[in-house]
Amino acid sequence: MKFYNAAAPSPRRVRIFLAEKGVKLPREDLDLQEGATRTPEFLAKNSLGGTPVLELDDGTVLTESMAICRYIESLHPEPALLGTDDLDAAKVEMWNRRMEIEIFSTLGSIAQHSFEFFADKVEQVPAFAEVQKRTAVRKWQWLDGELADGRPYIAGDRFSVADITGMAALMVGDFVGVEIPATFSHVNRWNDGMRSRASWSA
Ligand SMILES: N[C@@H](CCC(=O)N[C@@H](CS)C(=O)NCC(=O)O)C(=O)O
Structure with missing residues:
Protein backbone atom coordinates (compact mmCIF):
# COMPACT_ATOMS: atom_id res chain seq x y z
CA MET A 1 0.00 0.00 0.00
CA PHE A 17 -6.82 10.38 10.35
CA LEU A 18 -3.82 8.02 10.25
CA ALA A 19 -2.16 9.78 13.20
CA GLU A 20 -5.32 9.51 15.31
CA LYS A 21 -5.36 5.76 14.61
CA GLY A 22 -1.62 5.37 15.18
CA VAL A 23 -1.22 3.91 11.67
CA LYS A 24 1.82 4.48 9.49
CA LEU A 25 1.73 3.79 5.75
CA PRO A 26 4.48 3.79 3.14
CA ARG A 27 4.27 7.31 1.81
CA GLU A 28 5.54 9.41 -1.07
CA ASP A 29 5.56 13.16 -0.58
CA LEU A 30 4.83 15.09 -3.78
CA ASP A 31 5.73 18.71 -4.45
CA LEU A 32 2.57 20.36 -5.77
CA GLN A 33 4.39 23.58 -6.64
CA GLU A 34 6.64 21.53 -8.93
CA GLY A 35 3.57 20.01 -10.61
CA ALA A 36 4.39 16.52 -9.34
CA THR A 37 0.72 15.47 -9.58
CA ARG A 38 0.38 16.73 -13.13
CA THR A 39 2.76 14.23 -14.72
CA PRO A 40 1.34 11.58 -17.09
CA GLU A 41 2.28 8.92 -14.52
CA PHE A 42 0.34 10.57 -11.71
CA LEU A 43 -2.61 11.56 -13.91
CA ALA A 44 -2.92 7.88 -14.79
CA LYS A 45 -3.56 7.28 -11.07
CA ASN A 46 -5.82 10.31 -10.53
CA SER A 47 -7.11 12.02 -13.64
CA LEU A 48 -7.96 15.09 -11.52
CA GLY A 49 -4.31 15.49 -10.53
CA GLY A 50 -5.02 15.77 -6.82
CA THR A 51 -3.72 14.29 -3.60
CA PRO A 52 -4.33 12.26 -1.50
CA VAL A 53 -4.15 9.00 -3.43
CA LEU A 54 -3.97 5.55 -1.87
CA GLU A 55 -2.58 2.80 -4.08
CA LEU A 56 -3.25 -0.75 -2.92
CA ASP A 57 -0.89 -3.66 -3.45
CA ASP A 58 -3.08 -5.07 -6.24
CA GLY A 59 -2.88 -1.76 -8.12
CA THR A 60 -6.31 -0.49 -7.08
CA VAL A 61 -6.25 3.29 -6.70
CA LEU A 62 -8.42 5.22 -4.27
CA THR A 63 -8.76 8.98 -4.54
CA GLU A 64 -10.82 11.39 -2.43
CA SER A 65 -9.75 11.90 1.15
CA MET A 66 -13.01 10.61 2.64
CA ALA A 67 -12.99 7.42 0.55
CA ILE A 68 -9.43 6.79 1.70
CA CYS A 69 -10.39 7.44 5.33
CA ARG A 70 -13.31 5.02 5.03
CA TYR A 71 -11.03 2.29 3.71
CA ILE A 72 -8.47 2.91 6.48
CA GLU A 73 -11.30 2.74 9.06
CA SER A 74 -12.29 -0.68 7.68
CA LEU A 75 -8.74 -1.95 8.20
CA HIS A 76 -8.21 -0.21 11.54
CA PRO A 77 -11.62 0.19 13.24
CA GLU A 78 -10.31 1.66 16.50
CA PRO A 79 -10.65 4.38 17.51
CA ALA A 80 -13.83 4.73 15.48
CA LEU A 81 -13.67 8.05 13.63
CA LEU A 82 -16.66 7.48 11.32
CA GLY A 83 -19.17 6.61 14.01
CA THR A 84 -19.76 3.85 16.54
CA ASP A 85 -23.18 2.60 15.36
CA ASP A 86 -25.53 3.33 12.47
CA LEU A 87 -27.09 6.43 14.01
CA ASP A 88 -23.75 7.78 15.19
CA ALA A 89 -22.26 7.13 11.72
CA ALA A 90 -25.14 9.11 10.18
CA LYS A 91 -24.52 12.00 12.58
CA VAL A 92 -20.79 11.97 11.82
CA GLU A 93 -21.56 11.91 8.09
CA MET A 94 -23.99 14.80 8.50
CA TRP A 95 -21.45 16.90 10.38
CA ASN A 96 -18.58 15.96 8.15
CA ARG A 97 -20.51 17.12 5.10
CA ARG A 98 -21.51 20.32 6.87
CA MET A 99 -17.90 21.02 7.82
CA GLU A 100 -16.74 20.25 4.28
CA ILE A 101 -19.44 22.16 2.42
CA GLU A 102 -20.04 25.10 4.75
CA ILE A 103 -16.54 25.73 6.15
CA PHE A 104 -13.76 23.94 4.26
CA SER A 105 -15.13 24.74 0.78
CA THR A 106 -15.83 28.36 1.66
CA LEU A 107 -12.27 28.88 2.88
CA GLY A 108 -10.85 26.81 0.01
CA SER A 109 -12.59 28.97 -2.57
CA ILE A 110 -10.74 32.00 -1.19
CA ALA A 111 -7.44 30.29 -2.03
CA GLN A 112 -8.72 29.10 -5.40
CA HIS A 113 -9.74 32.60 -6.44
CA SER A 114 -6.68 34.44 -5.11
CA PHE A 115 -3.58 32.20 -5.07
CA GLU A 116 -1.22 32.09 -8.04
CA PHE A 117 -1.06 28.29 -7.68
CA PHE A 118 -4.66 28.00 -8.93
CA ALA A 119 -4.34 30.51 -11.80
CA ASP A 120 -4.07 27.78 -14.45
CA LYS A 121 -6.56 25.47 -12.71
CA VAL A 122 -9.67 27.63 -12.18
CA GLU A 123 -11.07 30.73 -13.81
CA GLN A 124 -10.27 33.12 -10.99
CA VAL A 125 -12.63 35.87 -9.91
CA PRO A 126 -10.69 37.88 -7.29
CA TRP A 142 -23.11 29.66 12.45
CA LEU A 143 -20.82 26.99 13.89
CA ASP A 144 -20.39 29.02 17.05
CA GLY A 145 -24.15 28.92 17.53
CA GLU A 146 -24.14 25.15 17.03
CA LEU A 147 -21.33 24.60 19.55
CA ALA A 148 -23.03 26.86 22.10
CA ASP A 149 -24.57 23.70 23.57
CA GLY A 150 -21.11 23.04 25.04
CA ARG A 151 -20.34 19.80 23.21
CA PRO A 152 -16.59 19.20 22.93
CA TYR A 153 -16.54 17.95 19.35
CA ILE A 154 -18.30 18.81 16.12
CA ALA A 155 -20.49 15.70 16.00
CA GLY A 156 -21.01 15.27 19.74
CA ASP A 157 -19.07 13.79 22.64
CA ARG A 158 -16.49 11.93 20.56
CA PHE A 159 -13.72 13.16 18.30
CA SER A 160 -14.56 12.19 14.70
CA VAL A 161 -13.66 12.78 11.09
CA ALA A 162 -15.91 15.86 11.21
CA ASP A 163 -13.33 17.41 13.54
CA ILE A 164 -10.56 16.35 11.15
CA THR A 165 -12.29 18.10 8.26
CA GLY A 166 -12.56 21.10 10.56
CA MET A 167 -8.85 20.88 11.35
CA ALA A 168 -8.08 20.93 7.63
CA ALA A 169 -10.36 23.97 7.32
CA LEU A 170 -8.47 25.70 10.13
CA MET A 171 -5.27 25.13 8.16
CA VAL A 172 -6.84 26.70 5.05
CA GLY A 173 -8.03 29.61 7.19
CA ASP A 174 -4.44 30.15 8.34
CA PHE A 175 -3.27 30.13 4.69
CA VAL A 176 -5.84 32.62 3.46
CA GLY A 177 -5.65 34.83 6.57
CA VAL A 178 -9.24 34.47 7.77
CA GLU A 179 -9.24 34.58 11.55
CA ILE A 180 -12.02 33.37 13.80
CA PRO A 181 -13.25 36.44 15.68
CA ALA A 182 -12.43 36.27 19.41
CA THR A 183 -16.10 36.80 20.26
CA PHE A 184 -16.96 33.36 18.81
CA SER A 185 -16.06 31.73 22.11
CA HIS A 186 -17.49 28.28 21.36
CA VAL A 187 -15.67 27.89 18.05
CA ASN A 188 -12.51 29.21 19.67
CA ARG A 189 -12.80 26.62 22.45
CA TRP A 190 -13.02 23.91 19.78
CA ASN A 191 -10.23 25.56 17.73
CA ASP A 192 -7.89 25.55 20.76
CA GLY A 193 -8.71 21.91 21.42
CA MET A 194 -7.95 20.86 17.85
CA ARG A 195 -4.65 22.75 17.75
CA SER A 196 -3.53 21.08 20.96
CA ARG A 197 -4.02 17.53 19.65
CA ALA A 198 -0.87 15.56 18.83
CA SER A 199 -2.29 14.90 15.35
CA TRP A 200 -2.45 18.65 14.58
CA SER A 201 1.14 18.55 13.35
CA ALA A 202 0.66 15.34 11.29
N1 LIG B 1 -11.83 16.30 -3.15
C1 LIG B 1 -10.44 15.88 -3.13
C2 LIG B 1 -9.55 17.11 -3.28
C3 LIG B 1 -8.18 16.77 -3.81
C4 LIG B 1 -7.35 18.02 -4.05
O1 LIG B 1 -7.85 19.02 -4.57
N2 LIG B 1 -6.08 17.96 -3.63
C5 LIG B 1 -5.20 19.10 -3.77
C6 LIG B 1 -4.54 19.43 -2.43
S1 LIG B 1 -5.75 20.02 -1.25
C7 LIG B 1 -4.08 18.76 -4.73
O2 LIG B 1 -3.38 17.78 -4.54
N3 LIG B 1 -3.89 19.59 -5.77
C8 LIG B 1 -2.82 19.42 -6.71
C9 LIG B 1 -3.17 19.91 -8.06
O3 LIG B 1 -4.34 20.25 -8.30
O4 LIG B 1 -2.26 19.99 -8.89
C10 LIG B 1 -10.13 15.13 -1.82
O5 LIG B 1 -10.84 15.35 -0.83
O6 LIG B 1 -9.24 14.29 -1.79
Missing part, protein backbone atom coordinates in the same frame (compact mmCIF):
# COMPACT_ATOMS: atom_id res chain seq x y z
CA LYS A 2 1.27 3.49 -0.79
CA PHE A 3 -0.06 6.86 0.31
CA TYR A 4 0.65 9.73 -2.08
CA ASN A 5 0.83 12.78 0.13
CA ALA A 6 1.48 16.50 -0.27
CA ALA A 7 1.74 19.59 1.93
CA ALA A 8 -1.91 20.55 1.39
CA PRO A 9 -5.24 20.38 3.25
CA SER A 10 -6.84 17.31 1.63
CA PRO A 11 -3.91 14.94 2.17
CA ARG A 12 -3.64 16.44 5.63
CA ARG A 13 -7.11 15.08 6.42
CA VAL A 14 -5.72 11.61 5.74
CA ARG A 15 -2.50 12.30 7.67
CA ILE A 16 -4.49 13.37 10.73
CA ALA A 127 -13.86 39.67 -6.12
CA PHE A 128 -15.37 36.28 -5.23
CA ALA A 129 -12.41 35.64 -2.90
CA GLU A 130 -13.29 38.84 -1.05
CA VAL A 131 -16.96 37.83 -0.81
CA GLN A 132 -15.94 34.44 0.53
CA LYS A 133 -13.75 36.03 3.24
CA ARG A 134 -16.90 37.67 4.61
CA THR A 135 -18.93 34.51 4.07
CA ALA A 136 -16.36 32.48 6.02
CA VAL A 137 -16.81 34.66 9.08
CA ARG A 138 -20.58 34.09 8.87
CA LYS A 139 -19.99 30.34 8.61
CA TRP A 140 -17.81 30.36 11.73
CA GLN A 141 -20.57 32.34 13.45
